[in-house]
Amino acid sequence: MIKTSTVNVENCVADEESRLAKTLKDICDENGKEKDSVKAAEIFHELGILYQRKAEISHSKICLIQSAALLNAAVAREPENKTFTKDLRDFCSYVLNKAQVKNQGYDLVEISNKIAKKVTTLRKIVLKILEISASGKSVVKQVKKNQRQISQKYINVMHELFQTCISIFEGLPCKFAIAGLGSLARNEITPYSDFEHIILLENGIEDDENYSETQEQFRWFSLIFLIILINLQETIIPSVAIPSLNDYTTPGGNWFYDAYTTRGITLDGLMAHACKNPLGRTFETKDKPWITELIKPVNKMLEYLKSDVSLKNGYHLDQILLQSCYVSGDKGLYEQFVEAVRRKKKENKFSTQCQVMQGLNEDLKNFDAFTDLMRMRETTQCNIKRVIYRSVTLFISALGRMYNIDEASSFSVVKSLKGKQIIDHETAEKLKLAVAVACKVRLSRYMEYKSQHDYVNCMDRQVTVLLKKYAKMEDIVQYFVIALALQKVLRNLDPSSLPAKLTFSFQPYMKYMVAYKLGYYDYITEDWKRDQVTMGDPWGKYYVARSLVKMLSYKEALNILKSVDTTDKTLSSAVRVDIGFCQKSRNLTRTLTPRHFLKHGT
Structure with missing residues (x-):
């Protein structure tokens, strides 16, 4: 009888979600953008309450994340609505109660408001940084300094937030450390980037008789941290993968486009190809039928580096785990993890190279600088992050892993490649320039739009004209010249026999070919005279x-x-x-x- 009753409740919840999704779709345009934010707010509020109910039935923390995103979406659109704000606070109290936090007096919304002020301060600092423009060697020096400063301030904000979460729990049952991944680990973060991270636990804790309770406590710890991030109201709804709105596994299922919410600091998305957050991927999909959790003892986390395991677990998870930075917790434990990763890389050097090469071949197709260049002059649409940022930084990172370089930042990888005489001085300087241009363009773009606004759609002018807002013409030209040369070298590499020295070809005419494809005709004619x-x-x-x-x-x-x-x-x-x-x-x-x-x- 109880089982039948539960099924009935689940069916009722599913029917109600379908009804609300249809109602939302009816007030959206053909691109899935809401036409009436007030009506949309009401629907998101109802969906948020519904997902809290789904979490109660399924005991799913992912449903709680989705509920938090939906309730915040409603409040962001109607901040004066007292029912919305009350229900969001009640939801946060509900989560604290479910986590069995001793002191129930914490206000997660107020904590988020305090963090939001620190984020605002960080962004103001970055705006001042961008007022200083440079070119040539000076732009490399300036960007490198800026990115270190931005990354450290970003870490400081997250460190403070974790300290608050530790206080909420009045301590945690074992040693742990928070490690940052992705662009934060590479010192290439922006004040609008999401926060990719893992939670490392001390080795041996898995043998403790209370290990399952310890795991569960850290899951609640992570969930509360993520809800505080979501309360910043910079989490776009598609990133939390609500099945009725953004089903990435079904043709036509991913229909809703959140044009209202600022895409800024939040968790790494819940899409199957993402999930670089401690709760990971707790559900199976057709293409990714494996469960991933990133709250583990150091030795267990290292298992994701195994070739047979890494292929199952999302987009480049093994490669991302090779590069990390300390954020919070026990620093000695984090350093233990870093040292263990280094040993693992040396033990499996050839296997690592083959894994990198396998992912590299895919990336060379997806981020082909030549194909992008051929489209640039004619197109009015472009993904800045894909075309200008990833087509260099992604491949410098790959070179570092192939040559067993422990450094994470692109600048540091280039420096190590030069130090090992794998590349010469000229190549090193050019690669550093390309990284600097990539970081500067992406950062300038985000700061201008106050969001992770990657996609350029300028109907009245060409993308190549727009790029000159963010970097000098000469630097944009050089970026593509260097990207072409870098990708050409990588296409010819054999992981079973890596050359001791890499030879890059920067032929004189290349800058004019690139500039011509970009439509920078005045640059060509002026430069040719000199x-x-x-x-x-x-x-x-x-x-x-x-x-x-x-x-x-x-x-x-x-x-x-x-x-x-x-x-x-x-x-x-x-x-x-x-x-x-x-x-x-x-x-x-x-x-x-x-x-x-x-x-x-x-």
Whole structure:
């Protein structure tokens, strides 16, 4: 009878969720964006209460996270609604009660308000930092200093919040440490980045007869921390994967787009490919039918580094665990974890290289700088983080892992590669410049929009014009030149026989080819007057001439084309055609794509 009753309740809850989801969909446009925030707030409030009820039935902490996100979404849209604010506070009290916290007097909403003030202060500091602009070597030095400062201040905020959570529990049953992952570990964090982290427990605690209770207490500890983060009201609803709104496993199921909420500091999302938070992935999906939890003793956490385990557990989890930073808790325990990771890497050097290479091949397809470059001039849409940030930092990080470098930050990896004479001084300087440009562009973008606003959709102008707001033209050009050279080297690597020294090719004409594809014609013509090396390069001349044609300077373009050394048959054919166009004073409509030159290095 009890089982039947529970099933009936679950069915009623599921029916009510479907009804509310349909009601929300009816007030959204074709892109899933809400047209009426007041009505949407009412629906989110009802869904939030419903998910609290679902948590009561299923005993799921994930449902509590989802409830917190929904209730905060309602309050963010209608902050003066007393029912919404009361129910959010009641929800927080409910969680404290379920966690069996001795002192029930803590106000999680008020704690979040205090943290929000510190986050606001951090963002004001970053705005002042961005007022200082630099280029060339100075931009590397400045960005490197800025990112260290931002990362440390971000850690300070999280450390203080963890100390508050420890106070709420009046101590925890064993030694533990919080380790930050991702961009925080690489000193590439922004004041709007989510917080990827794990909880490490002391070795041996798993043999304690009360270990299951200890685990459960740390789960509640993590949940309360995450709810305080969600109370900052910067958690977009899609990131908590409400099945009726954002089902990432079913075609058409991911339909809701939260255009209202600021995408800022929060937990790493609950999507199956994410979940780099202590509670991890507590549910199975078709593509990821494995459960992951990131609250473990040090030795148990290391099992995620095994090749057969890592492939099962989300997007690059094993690689992400190789790079971490101390945030809070027992520092000695954290250092024990770091040392154990180093030993593991050395023991499984070849296996690690193969794992990295396997992920690398996938990344080279997904973040192909050449493909992105070919689209840049024509498109009005672009994902800044994917095109400008990941196409370099992701691959420098991979190089570091392949060559067994323990450093986490991209700058430090480059420094170590140079120190080991794997790359030369020129390559090191160029890679550092690319990292600096990547961090500066992403940071500037987020600070301008006060959100993790990666996706650019500028209907009235080209993306390449927009990029000049965040970095100088020359630096943007150099970024793509370096990204192309870096990815080309990685494509040719054999993990079973890594070369002692990597050779990067930065051919003179490459900056003009890149600038031409970006539509920076004035940069090409001005730089050519000063650059004696590229001035004599046949392909360099060719792109100068094509830029002049784009600027309608046909006579000057014709003179340059006639002076090009056409020993190269492909170039000879292109020049001949373009001379014909110039002589007829017509705009060139044909664009040569020298993919084979990049591939073969000729």
